[in-house]
Amino acid sequence: MQETKNNNTSAEELKKAVWDVVKNIPDPEIPVITIEDLGILREVIINDKNEIEVIITPTYSGCPAMDLIGWNIKTELEQNGFKNFRITNVLSPAWTTDWMTETGKQKLKAYGIAPPNKKQIVCDTELFQQDEAVPCPHCDSYNTKLVSRFGSTPCKALYHCNNCNEPFDYFKCH
Ligand SMILES: [Zn+2]
Incomplete structure (x- = not known):
């Protein structure tokens, strides 16, 4: 036993x-x-x-x-x-990207996914009007463009970096 x-x-x-x-x-x-x-x-x-x-x-x-x-x-x-x-x-309080640890954000970035950006206070509609604010996880350039609101999963948005020409996922703020 x-x-x-x-x-x-x-x-x-x-x-x-x-x-x-x-x-x-x-x-x-x-x-x-x-x-x-x-x-x-x-x-x-x-x-x-x-x-x-x-x-x-x-x-x-x-x-x-x-x-x-x-x-x-x-x-x-x-x-x-x-x-x-x-x-x-437990559904309340609702999970927020603020709960993600700094280590977690570093790991995301190393994996090629832009971590949620703390500076984005309004994270839904407004985020997508200022999509240049998401830095590329590959080259750190802010010269990026939103391609699709939904990336490989609904949690992510698909971006394209105009600087290094690579596509990347952005882990949406929540
Ligand atoms: Zn880049």
């Missing part, structure tokens, strides 16, 4: 152990970035019976990836011997 990690562990240790196991789960759509980098992984709660609750907040409601993330968390915890856990989707 498999030993469970819930026993003989303090709540604090259990919480850290769970966080360490799930934090490296990649985003299904952008595998270079983890659910911790994205800020999807919100909290790990241990109750007085040492039961585990993992709180996640979905990014874009249009992204079908959330079911997959829940499934991956479940699989990862089971494989690491955790029992008595549940995964809760």
Whole structure:
């Protein structure tokens, strides 16, 4: 019988152990970035019976990836011997690109996706009227042009860099 990690562990240790196991789960759509980098992984709660609750907040409601993330968390915890856990989707407050870590933004850029630009305060309609404000992840030029509001997924917009002539995805502000 498999030993469970819930026993003989303090709540604090259990919480850290769970966080360490799930934090490296990649985003299904952008595998270079983890659910911790994205800020999807919100909290790990241990109750007085040492039961585990993992709180996640979905990014874009249009992204079908959330079911997959829940499934991956479940699989990862089971494989690491955790029992008595549940995964809760918390929709409010809504996820925002502000929750993305600086490490996450660097990873996106290195992957060739322009990270959400903090300077964009109004992120929907207005963003697309000032699309030159999105710097190219390849050459950092601001001389870029919006090609399509939707890139490879609804979370991203497709841009073209006039400087290095490369297309790139922009992770839309949210
Ligand atoms: Zn460029």
